[in-house]
Amino acid sequence: MIQTVDFFTPIVDDPYMFGQIAAANSLSDVWAMGGEPAVALNIVGFPNCLDPAILGDILAGGAAKVKEAGAVLVGGHSVQDDEPKYGLCVSGFVHPDKIFKNYGCRPGDILVLTKQIGSGIVNTAIKAKMASPAAVREAQTVMASLNKLGKQVVEKYDVSACTDITGFGLLGHCVEMAFASEVTFELKVKDIAYLEDAVDYAKMGLVPAGAYKNRGYSMKHVEAGAVEEHFLDLFYDPQTSGGLLISVSAEHLEEMMADFQAAHLDTKVSVIGKVAEKSNKLIRLF
Helix, strand or coil: EEEHHHHECCCCCCCCCCHHHHHHHHHHHHCCCEEEEEEEEEEEECCCCCCHHHHHHHHHHHHHHHHHCCCCCEEEEEEECCCCEEEEEEEECCCHHHHHCCCCCCCCCCEEEEECCCCHHHHHHHHHHCCCHHHHHHHHHHHHHCCHHHHHCCCCEEEEEEEEECCCCCHHHHHHHHHHHHHEEECCCCCCCCCCCCCHHHHCCCCHHHHHHHHHHHHHHHEECCHHHHHHHHHCCCCCCCCCCEECCHHHHHHHHHHHHHHHHCCEEEEEEEEECCCCCEECCC
């Protein structure tokens, strides 16, 4: 049995979309462990000064994602709060022999990421009223997308490790996985998929504070070489409802990528690097 819980404050203005994104984020940990969600409970904080219809839209968005996930929403709990908060407590199941761990990467494995990165930077641009409509649409689509299909594609392959990319950013989670696996990740900057306009916004300095906190935590483990500063900001950018980072045997890569294409995900899947023998740094960027 897998048990997980997550909730946060609104990151978009539309209540229904906020409910979808928060629910997708809460459900993600179950798929990141190789399981399937079964039961969910709402977790709600809501101010009494706001229209209850807003809360209704948030809950409707969340319920739609729970249904899409194949789980059942059985209730929840709400409290009065100074600002809206929403998320889920999710229970799921996985066969003990099929659990995805966030360690165990093998030298020679290929690293695959199932969503674009840059949601924190795009959301910062949205708050500054500088984001393009295309960037807003893509970011919301990616954040609300479930990791269900991604997990179902990879579960039949030789996956040595898996995690979902969330608040610690891509490099934060890579450091965690590489450290636990006693290996080094070699990542190719230009091969990683980025959200629409995210690179441009990073160049403009529209970077959330969390990215700098993430950098301070793990930069000592990273050999950045000549990688430009704005790419480092993107790698440390805290992600909301990010994709699955998968370490898989190289011999299965071509077939797996064909399966991703056939699955018609509404996100971009990218091969971001490979696993090497452990060196003096956990991450090398190229």
